[in-house]
Amino acid sequence: MTRNERLTCKEVIEPQLAALGWALQEQLRIGPGRVNLTGEAMYDETQSIIADYLLRFKGVPLAIVEAKSEAESAADGMQQASRYARRLSLRFSIASNGSDWILTDNDTGEFESRSAPPSPEELVARMGAAVDWSRWEGAFSAGYHMDQVSRKAVRPYQDVAINKALWQFAQGDDRVLLLMATGTGKTFTIFQLVWKLLNGKALKREHVLFLTDRNSLKDQAYRAFSAFSGAERVQIDKDTVAQGQHLVGKVFFANYQSLDEELEGKKVYEHYDPDFFDLVVVDECHRSGFGDWFGVLKHFGGALQLGLTATPRELEEGERALTTEEKRRDTQHYFGDPVFTYTLKQAIEDGYLVPYLLEERITNVDEEGYTGPDGKRYTTANFERDIRMPDRTRAIAEDLWEVLGKYELRDEKTIVFCVDDTHAAFMAQELRRLSGNGDYAARITRAERNSHQLERNFAVVGPSNPRVAVTVDLLTTGFDAPDVKNVVFMRPLRSAILYKQMKGRGTRLCEDINKRYFTIFDYSGASALEDTEFDGHPANRQKAPSGSKPKKKSGDDTLPKPIGEGVSVIISAENRYVCLADGSKIPFEEYAEQSREFILDVSHKGMDELLRIWIDKGSRQELREALRDRDIYPSAFRHYLDLPDADDVDILAKIGFQLPRVPNRADRANRLWDEDQIWLLAHLGEAALPESERFKSRLWQTALDHYRLFGIDDLEQARTYSAPQFYEQFGSFTTLTNRYGGPVLLKTDLELVKQHLYVPMAA
Numbered sequence: 001m002t003r004n005e006r007l008t009c010k011e012v013i014e015p016q017l018a019a020l021g022w023a024l025q026e027q028l029r030i031g032p033g034r035v036n037l038t039g040e041a042m043y044d045e046t047q048s049i050i051a052d053y054l055l056r057f058k059g060v061p062l063a064i065v066e067a068k069s070e071a072e073s074a075a076d077g078m079q080q081a082s083r084y085a086r087r088l089s090l091r092f093s094i095a096s097n098g099s100d101w102i103l104t105d106n107d108t109g110e111f112e113s114r115s116a117p118p119s120p121e122e123l124v125a126r127m128g129a130a131v132d133w134s135r136w137e138g139a140f141s142a143g144y145h146m147d148q149v150s151r152k153a154v155r156p157y158q159d160v161a162i163n164k165a166l167w168q169f170a171q172g173d174d175r176v177l178l179l180m181a182t183g184t185g186k187t188f189t190i191f192q193l194v195w196k197l198l199n200g201k202a203l204k205r206e207h208v209l210f211l212t213d214r215n216s217l218k219d220q221a222y223r224a225f226s227a228f229s230g231a232e233r234v235q236i237d238k239d240t241v242a243q244g245q246h247l248v249g250k251v252f253f254a255n256y257q258s259l260d261e262e263l264e265g266k267k268v269y270e271h272y273d274p275d276f277f278d279l280v281v282v283d284e285c286h287r288s289g290f291g292d293w294f295g296v297l298k299h300f301g302g303a304l305q306l307g308l309t310a311t312p313r314e315l316e317e318g319e320r321a322l323t324t325e326e327k328r329r330d331t332q333h334y335f336g337d338p339v340f341t342y343t344l345k346q347a348i349e350d351g352y353l354v355p356y357l358l359e360e361r362i363t364n365v366d367e368e369g370y371t372g373p374d375g376k377r378y379t380t381a382n383f384e385r386d387i388r389m390p391d392r393t394r395a396i397a398e399d400l401w402e403v404l405g406k407y408e409l410r411d412e413k414t415i416v417f418c419v420d421d422t423h424a425a426f427m428a429q430e431l432r433r434l435s436g437n438g439d440y441a442a443r444i445t446r447a448e449r450n451s452h453q454l455e456r457n458f459a460v461v462g463p464s465n466p467r468v469a470v471t472v473d474l475l476t477t478g479f480d481a482p483d484v485k486n487v488v489f490m491r492p493l494r495s496a497i498l499y500k501q502m503k504g505r506g507t508r509l510c511e512d513i514n515k516r517y518f519t520i521f522d523y524s525g526a527s528a529l530e531d532t533e534f535d536g537h538p539a540n541r542q543k544a545p546s547g548s549k550p551k552k553k554s555g556d557d558t559l560p561k562p563i564g565e566g567v568s569v570i571i572s573a574e575n576r577y578v579c580l581a582d583g584s585k586i587p588f589e590e591y592a593e594q595s596r597e598f599i600l601d602v603s604h605k606g607m608d609e610l611l612r613i614w615i616d617k618g619s620r621q622e623l624r625e626a627l628r629d630r631d632i633y634p635s636a637f638r639h640y641l642d643l644p645d646a647d648d649v650d651i652l653a654k655i656g657f658q659l660p661r662v663p664n665r666a667d668r669a670n671r672l673w674d675e676d677q678i679w680l681l682a683h684l685g686e687a688a689l690p691e692s693e694r695f696k697s698r699l700w701q702t703a704l705d706h707y708r709l710f711g712i713d714d715l716e717q718a719r720t721y722s723a724p725q726f727y728e729q730f731g732s733f734t735t736l737t738n739r740y741g742g743p744v745l746l747k748t749d750l751e752l753v754k755q756h757l758y759v760p761m762a763a
Contacts, residue, residue, distance in 0.1 A: 008069050700739055
């Protein structure tokens with residue numbers, strides 16, 4: 001008798017790997033899978049991304065193994081093994097059925113069949129690595145810190161990022177760059193890296209410097225390292241140095257600006273010996289501060305240096321050589337290419353960040369331009385910079401208020417990005433007027449004396465005020481309000497980096513409020529900066545024109561600006577986009593037409609065929625996988641078509657067969673009970689029984705009530721029949737099935753009920 005997959009793993013695969021010295025991490029959950037836009041559950045358990053094994057050597061993750069049963073071909077696991085390895089930026093993947101082993105090098109695409117698995121030493125040799133294990137093995141093997149309250153664990157991609165950085169350092173590279181999307185936990189990742197380095201005794205002096213360019217980021221990092229005692233954490237500034245308190249500690253936090261200040265005839269950073277720090281971490285290293293305060297990094301040039309960024313290289317090199325100044329400011333020229341990249345689209349696909357929807361809403365004056373009272377021609381780029389447009393601000397505020405009401409989003413957290421402080425003040429006032437609540441919207445900019453308190457209030461998860469933060473750029477980085485569900489652009493942008501940072505305010509998960517997605521409302525054309533490679537630039541739209549941003553002249557804000565008043569402003573263009581996991585962004589109408597073609601292809605015989613596919617659990621699952629492969633998501637249509645209670649199959653029918661009306665789940669359940677009750681009672685043998693004795697029909701009535709709320713998949717799960725509404729009426733699942741006549745009969749009747757549930761019908 002051949003072994004199934006589980007026995008093949010336990011009795012054949014695992015012993016061979018262990019004998020070679022591999023440490024096995026079984027059933028590695030790479031991610032929970034993409035967040036459901038709608039529905040009861042945030043995640044679909046069947047979509048979890050789980051690798052059979054992660055192979056480690058001396059703590060270093062080196063390969064993924066996909067296991068098959070003895071009866072299957074090892075080749076059947078190659079594709080999935082490679083896919084999972086690439087998700088984790090691992091070079092090697094292995095597929096095996098216990099007797100055959102197929103090793104794939106995912107960098108070259110080459111593979112080889114073998115009779116035994118490779119040893120750890122062989123894969124390390126293939127990587128051409130020379131590691132001083134006497135120094136670095138302790139860091140690789142050291143465990144991660146586990147907070148006893150939050151129980152927050154290191155995610156698989158964070159684990160790989162940490163080990164990639166350690167691997168480069170261990171090979172003698174003293175500059176390393178990590179590229180991780182906003183919201184994926186860069187600071188937490190670095191805290192865990194530093195924890196391993198210090199506990200693994202890999203740093204000679206045990207001194208780490210964490211560099212930022214903003215106080216909010218410095219404070220955030222200081223709090224993130226709270227597992228270290230107060231005596232081990234030091235915030236560097238002039239006062240700390242002047243008092244001689246700057247040399248005792250393990251992890252030091254500072255802004256570039258503070259280190260660049262003068263103290264006793266030299267820079268603050270020059271009060272440290274050049275070899276004082278073992279490691280310098282440069283947060284948000286893509287920003288211009290990196291170039292401006294280059295002296296700090298040069299002074300500590302003998303230390304390991306780790307750059308962190310959420311945005312890929314923005315400087316377009318083309319064919320010309322970079323100037324000296326550009327080289328200083330170019331992140332990748334200084335640090336080299338990222339050793340690990342985790343993009344926004346991958347984080348969304350893995351289920352660690354939420355997907356987003358996009359609506360472009362363009363006014364007539366933005367579309368056509370405006371001739372001001374001074375005779376000059378103004379466009380979107382000039383509005384609020386060169387001319388005040390109060391009527392436009394009011395019209396956009398009123399449209400935003402209306403559309404937020406349409407989607408029931410008025411009480412959800414919203415960030416609005418404006419052109420300048422004055423523009424932000426006008427917009428906040430308009431939203432307060434519309435809401436009738438003086439605390440509903442607040443300007444949060446540096447011009448506000450209490451901006452830090454307003455930030456803290458806005459960051460509190462829950463129903464706190466303000467609900468809307470109107471800002472310019474204060475909340476672009478170093479600010480975490482995970483329950484933000486709307487990001488509004490009223491400010492034209494030329495910088496893709498800035499756009500990513502602003503959009504990143506909405507990407508974070510927030511299970512406390514059941515956040516499934518966020519929405520971008522674009523009134524300024526900022527979404528033209530979407531990036532298809534990193535997080536989704538639309539293939540059918542043109543990027544914003546290139547060109548250097550004009551430098552702001554000193555005192556510009558104090559110059560009087562002409563005011564365009566008495567202008568009739570309307571929303572002249574509304575475009576909705578579906579943003580997919582592969583990075584593409586498709587106009588809703590085009591997405592619906594592409595989906596319609598596929599739906600008609602799989603159900604070419606008509607609606608009856610689509611329903612037949614849906615009735616069978618296996619064919620339904622195959623259809624769902626085929627839909628996902630083509631990025632067709634019923635949940636996206638459910639949102640855009642406002643069909644919250646419709647069955648997925650009816651949403652597909654609406655798109656495929658262009659039905660004028662769609663039944664919801666309650667309509668289907670009611671039709672079955674009203675029109676097929678005679679059949680059901682006869683089939684169950686309860687037609688002659690008084691209603692109080694109709695056990696089976698009561699069970700199916702309860703099951704249909706459950707279907708109304710949760711859909712058909714739940715009724716196919718045995719655990720559903722142990723839910724309170726079943727248990728209170730029918731007892732345990734065992735009691736229920738025994739009284740019914742056995743689980744086989746219950747399952748058989750469920751199949752018949754599904755056939756009567758899924759019949760063609762109009763709403």
